[in-house]
Amino acid sequence: MTSKNLELLFITSGNKTVRFSLANPVDPIDPSLVQSTMDLIVQKNIFATPTGDLVKKAEARVVETNRTQVL
Numbered sequence: 001m002t003s004k005n006l007e008l009l010f011i012t013s014g015n016k017t018v019r020f021s022l023a024n025p026v027d028p029i030d031p032s033l034v035q036s037t038m039d040l041i042v043q044k045n046i047f048a049t050p051t052g053d054l055v056k057k058a059e060a061r062v063v064e065t066n067r068t069q070v071l
Contacts, residue, residue: 001066001068002065003024003064004024004025005025006060006061007021007059007061008020008034008037008041009057010042012051012052013051013053013055014052015051016049018049021063035060042054042056042057
């Protein structure tokens with residue numbers, strides 16, 4: 001089974017990285033839409049984290065995972 005996630009990584013005011021993972025993103029992924037969405041998330045400060053506010057975007061990436069059941 002293969003799964004795909006869009007991961008959005010941000011830096012917090014405590015200088016830690018926070019990752020949000022979105023399952024099954026729509027293909028093709030629009031990089032400009034991802035960038036503007038991440039900017040909006042930082043600007044609106046809509047998520048609370050244990051290490052402080054999100055202060056800047058770090059990275060966005062697609063992660064594909066292949067799983068093979070053994071038993």
